[in-house]
Amino acid sequence: MGEITILHYLVVAAALFAIGVVGVLTRRNVIIVLMSIELILNAVNLNLVAFSRLYGLHGQVFSIFVITDAAAEAAVGLGILIAFFRNKETVNADEIDLLKF
Amino acid sequence: MEPVATPFFFYGLAGLAIVSALLVITLKNPVHSAISLIVTLLSLAGLYLMLYAPFVAGVQIILYVGGIMVLFLFVIMLVNVERAGHEERYSRQWPAGLLASAVLGALFIFVYVKGSSIFPQQAALLPESSNTQQIGLALYRSYMLPFEIASLLLLVAIVGAVVMAKKRI
Numbered sequence: 001m002g003e004i005t006i007l008h009y010l011v012v013a014a015a016l017f018a019i020g021v022v023g024v025l026t027r028r029n030v031i032i033v034l035m036s037i038e039l040i041l042n043a044v045n046l047n048l049v050a051f052s053r054l055y056g057l058h059g060q061v062f063s064i065f066v067i068t069d070a071a072a073e074a075a076v077g078l079g080i081l082i083a084f085f086r087n088k089e090t091v092n093a094d095e096i097d098l099l100k101f
Numbered sequence: 102m103e104p105v106a107t108p109f110f111f112y113g114l115a116g117l118a119i120v121s122a123l124l125v126i127t128l129k130n131p132v133h134s135a136i137s138l139i140v141t142l143l144s145l146a147g148l149y150l151m152l153y154a155p156f157v158a159g160v161q162i163i164l165y166v167g168g169i170m171v172l173f174l175f176v177i178m179l180v181n182v183e184r185a186g187h188e189e190r191y192s193r194q195w196p197a198g199l200l201a202s203a204v205l206g207a208l209f210i211f212v213y214v215k216g217s218s219i220f221p222q223q224a225a226l227l228p229e230s231s232n233t234q235q236i237g238l239a240l241y242r243s244y245m246l247p248f249e250i251a252s253l254l255l256l257v258a259i260v261g262a263v264v265m266a267k268k269r270i
Contacts, residue, residue, distance in 0.1 A: 018206030025198025079265030
């Protein structure tokens with residue numbers, strides 16, 4: 001086990017991002033799709049903080065903005081989910097097809 | 102303060118984060134997925150601490166684990182998921198999705214490994230004792246306008262969430 005460089009953190013973030021994309025593309029439950037979006041945002045945050053180790057504090061400030069956006073996104077997304085569940089009694093992504101014709 | 106036993110903690114936290122992220126997308130019960138996501142978020146907070154970002158680590162724990170995940174668990178409680186137990190977990194296009202994201206992850210890692218020589222070798226000086234103070238100064242000086250826009254965004258999100266979730270407006 002050698003020294004841990006920034007590259008190690010970037011590889012972890014890439015793996016988390018890919019896992020999040022798998023979750024968004026393959027799961028049917030919308031709640032888990034939203035959780036996978038949180039995983040993707042966290043991978044981006046890890047990238048930003050890792051780069052702030054090299055280039056100064058700006059990455060950390062940006063990661064705080066990303067966390068704020070994640071909170072707003074989760075609140076609105078779960079609100080939409082509750083509204084949808086009240087209408088159609090399901091949380092499966094492939095049964096949400098009201099706009100299809 | 103220099104971190105001690107960096108490789109040990111790095112590989113431990115990174116492995117924990119990746120394994121519990123895999124559990125998030127594979128477990129059947131959404132509550133178990135949410136708990137694995139909490140484990141991922143906590144180990145990421147540990148990684149932030151190792152990157153000299155104690156303020157971001159604190160915000161991660163307070164906001165994500167304390168705020169967003171509680172929201173998720175409440176919605177799982179409100180939405181009836183008894184039916185989900187004996188249903189198919191994955192949608193029909195799962196092989197295509199898996200392939201696409203494997204290619205994406207391989208591309209990321211390829212670019213990072215190939216382009217790692219352009220990163221500066223010298224790490225920036227980030228004293229963790231004044232980290233919170235410096236972030237506060239940056240937020241209220243250089244990032245004043247984005248900060249205000251973020252507060253407006255949160256207001257819109259509050260109003261939007263209430264309008265969505267209310268039965269009758």
